[in-house]
Amino acid sequence: MSAGRARRRLASGVMTGLVALLSFCAVLALLLILGNLAAKGASSLDWSFFVRNPVPAGQSGGGVANAIIGTVVIVGLAALIGLPVGVGTGLYLAEYGGGQLGWTVRFVADVLNGTPSIVIGIFAWTWLVKPMGHFSALAGSVALAVLMIPMIARTTEEMVRLVPHSLREAALALGYPRWRTSLRIIARTALAGIVTGCLVGIARIAGETAPLLFTALGNLNFTTNVLQPMQTLSLQIFVYATGPFEEWHRLAWAAALVLMGLVLVLALSARWAIRQRHAAAR
Amino acid sequence: MPPPADARLQLETARLTALYGRRAVVKDVSIPFPTHTVTAVIGPSGCGKSTFLRCLNRMHELSEGGWVTGKVLLDGQDIYDPGVDPVQLRRRIGMVFQRPTPFPTMSIYDNVAAGLRVNGRRPRGALDAAVERALQQAALWDEVKDRLRASAIALSGGQQQRLCVARALAPEPEVLLLDEPTASLDPTGTQRIEELCHELKRRYTIVIVTHNLQQAARVSDYTAFFYLGELIELGRTEELFTSPAKEQTEAYITGRFG
Numbered sequence: 001m002s003a004g005r006a007r008r009r010l011a012s013g014v015m016t017g018l019v020a021l022l023s024f025c026a027v028l029a030l031l032l033i034l035g036n037l038a039a040k041g042a043s044s045l046d047w048s049f050f051v052r053n054p055v056p057a058g059q060s061g062g063g064v065a066n067a068i069i070g071t072v073v074i075v076g077l078a079a080l081i082g083l084p085v086g087v088g089t090g091l092y093l094a095e096y097g098g099g100q101l102g103w104t105v106r107f108v109a110d111v112l113n114g115t116p117s118i119v120i121g122i123f124a125w126t127w128l129v130k131p132m133g134h135f136s137a138l139a140g141s142v143a144l145a146v147l148m149i150p151m152i153a154r155t156t157e158e159m160v161r162l163v164p165h166s167l168r169e170a171a172l173a174l175g176y177p178r179w180r181t182s183l184r185i186i187a188r189t190a191l192a193g194i195v196t197g198c199l200v201g202i203a204r205i206a207g208e209t210a211p212l213l214f215t216a217l218g219n220l221n222f223t224t225n226v227l228q229p230m231q232t233l234s235l236q237i238f239v240y241a242t243g244p245f246e247e248w249h250r251l252a253w254a255a256a257l258v259l260m261g262l263v264l265v266l267a268l269s270a271r272w273a274i275r276q277r278h279a280a281a282r
Numbered sequence: 283m284p285p286p287a288d289a290r291l292q293l294e295t296a297r298l299t300a301l302y303g304r305r306a307v308v309k310d311v312s313i314p315f316p317t318h319t320v321t322a323v324i325g326p327s328g329c330g331k332s333t334f335l336r337c338l339n340r341m342h343e344l345s346e347g348g349w350v351t352g353k354v355l356l357d358g359q360d361i362y363d364p365g366v367d368p369v370q371l372r373r374r375i376g377m378v379f380q381r382p383t384p385f386p387t388m389s390i391y392d393n394v395a396a397g398l399r400v401n402g403r404r405p406r407g408a409l410d411a412a413v414e415r416a417l418q419q420a421a422l423w424d425e426v427k428d429r430l431r432a433s434a435i436a437l438s439g440g441q442q443q444r445l446c447v448a449r450a451l452a453p454e455p456e457v458l459l460l461d462e463p464t465a466s467l468d469p470t471g472t473q474r475i476e477e478l479c480h481e482l483k484r485r486y487t488i489v490i491v492t493h494n495l496q497q498a499a500r501v502s503d504y505t506a507f508f509y510l511g512e513l514i515e516l517g518r519t520e521e522l523f524t525s526p527a528k529e530q531t532e533a534y535i536t537g538r539f540g
Contacts, residue, residue, distance in 0.1 A: 170383035173341055174397040174449065175373035188387045 034260065041257035044250050053222050054236075060247050064255050066222040067236040071262070073224060074140050074216055074232055075206050082145035082205075083152060083198055090156025090194070095182045097157070106157075109150035120146050121211030129215055137230035140216030144208060148201045155197030159190040196273045203266035207259055209234040233259040291355075292317040292487045293338065293457050298352035300333050300342055308334045309511045310352070315457075315504075320479050320488040322498035322519065325508035326534065331491045334508065335459050338489065339375040340368040356457070373401055376450030376486075377459040381466045382442035384434035384449075391430040393445055397453040412452055419485075420448035421478060440471025447478060451486075458482060460490040464497065476501050495535055499523050507531045 048063050055062035089109070093102055124143035129135055163186050171181040187194070212218075217229040218239060233255050240252035293315040300308035308330040315321050323331045336342040337350050340361060353360045361371050376397075384393050394413045398404065404412075413430075417423040422444040426437070434445055443463060450458060460479075464472040479488060479501040492498050498505050498519065505519045507530075515522060515531045526532045533539055 164383075166379060166381060166383045167385065169341065169344075170379060170385070170446070171396075172344060173339060173372055173377040173379075174400065175369055175453065176396075176400050177369050180400060185385055189385070191387070 037253065037257040037260055040250075041253035041255075044254035045257065049251075049254055054220050054251075057243070057245055057248070062251070064231075064233065064236055064251065064258070066219065067231040067233045067255065068258065069222065069224065070137065070216070070219070070230040071206065071232040071234070071259070073226065074137050074212070074230060075144065075202060077138070077141035077226060078144035078148065078205060079198075079202050081141060082148040082201070085145070086149040086152025086201070087156050087194060087198070089149065089153035091160060091182065091187060093153065093157040094160035095186065106154075109153050112146070112150040113154065116210075117143075117147055117208055118210035118213075121213060121215055124211065125214045132227075135215060135217035135229040137216050137226040137228065140212045140230070140232075141226070143211035143215050144205045147208065147211060148205050151204065152197055152201045155200070156190075156194050159193030159197060160186055162193065163189045192273050192276050196270045199266050199270040199273065203263045203270070206263055206266065207234055209238050213238075233262075290317045291315065292357060293489075294355045295334075295338070296353040296355060298334070298337060298350060298354060300330070300337050300348070300350045302345070303347040307511050308337065308508075311508075311513045313506055313513065313516055315487055315489060317487050318483055318485070319503040320483050320490060320501050321504040321506060322502035323489065323491045323506045323508060324493075324495060324498050324534075325514075326539070327493075329508040330511040331508045332461055335377075335461050335489060335491050338457070338459055339372050339377055341372075341377070343368075373397070373453050374455050375457045375459060376453070376455035378443070378446050378450050378461065378463045380462045382439055382446055384437070384442050384445050386433070386435050388434055389431045390426050390434050390437070390445060393434045394448050394452050397449055401453060413448075416448040416452035419451050419478075419482065420444045421474060421481075422448055438471075440467050440474060443467060443471065444474060444478070447475070451482075456487065458486045458488045460488065462491055462493060465493065472497070495523075507534060509534070 048061065050063060050068065051065050052061070052063035053066045054064065089105065093106055093109075096102065097106065121143050124139050124146070128139035128142055132139070167185055167189060168181055171185040172178070176185065212232055212235055216232060216235065218235040219229045219231045223230055237252045237255050237259065240248040240255065243249075291314050295311055295313050298308060298311045299306050311334060313321070323334060325331050333342055336345075338354055342348045342350060350362065354362060356371075356374065359366070361368075385396060388396065391413055394416050395409055398409060398412055414423060414427075417426065422441060425441060426432075426445075434442065437445060443466075447463075460475075464475050467475065476497060479490065482488060483503075490498075490501060502519045504516065505522045506516045507514045507522065507526075507528075509530055515526060515528045517527070522531065523535055526535060
């Protein structure tokens, strides 16, 4: 008996150690990236980095104010287009998506979810950039929105499905019409989860580069005109990192650090929203 | 013995059959529910008693494949007439479920007011009064009057269930359906709900489905015994429990099956 117990303890210890090691490997990647970014980028972060626009190649100094604002504008516009469509689709799938149409929408969303982002960029170029005759932030936003819609739709659907059936029955028995039950009771109960899904979705597209390469294109000047080409942090990193100048490489590291920080803030907000939901469920 | 013929009937089923697809789970059941009485529906699990209850406010048809034949008469009108809007109907027939189902995103006050708000806007003062009245009737007012804005899920299980009773009562329904309302409550909570039944039958007609025979004996005026979807026996509660007319009823209430 004692031998069996020792063996169990050993097996348990080995397995625990193994999964701890694997978890460490998973976290290690993030730590290495963050550490590397901080080491190479932090020294370039000063006030002028945030408020000044790029200077011509060869000169030192300058910042990425245009890219920061551009990221906010393009991602914001994408969220404005993508969130209502995505959340609405998710609600539809969860509440009314039992039939053939629901199955089709779900299938299309899953395929779209797996579509490489550069392919979506090509479509945005074909449908928007070409007919308009020039690159624009708007085309970039549309590409990003298309990227996030299936993601948000599926997470919204999952979150809405988590709401217990008994709540729906309670509302219907109280004389709630079906649509009002969906919006006032079901969607509201799932709200924290839906918001979390949206934040994760935004974080996911904030760093996208490929779909912007031939839609928003990039712009060395500051602009807020969404019908013009616009810079984003991801495009800036792409240009600077592949460029020949030391100064550019330095700025690319710093821009990467800022972008990573943005994504981290969004991810942390999502965690916070989850915690709120769990607090509400208690 | 069924209720006396001169008893005023608010609710009545006539040859009601409830089906899932082609499978009948309630078969040809006719029960009168006299006004301001409590009728208990008892029977072993799967006998169709919950489904029967859900036919009375047209909740059964919301289940996958659920439909009915026969009639359910409320004040003489068949609630399954094509002209009857089930949403409006459910505002006249309140329901409380097996497990407490407070709306988790709403405060205590908003939970009780939910059924009133869905029925159209009303002045603030009237809403306050209606919420207080419903909470008084559900014997919850004294416990929550100082924290009406608190979240409903902060309440204990027993309090949550009484909140659900208050929520069902607030729109002033005519009939109250209770589907094993004490199944998830402790003895104290159970006792509170049973006391409520006695109190509430002065204003409402109550139908209660229960697993608990003692509970049926304690709270009800009439008892209906269901077995395999059929109504085996219906009678005054004390008669049904002391001298059941049918062999199966006796076997069930003496604990020989079920």
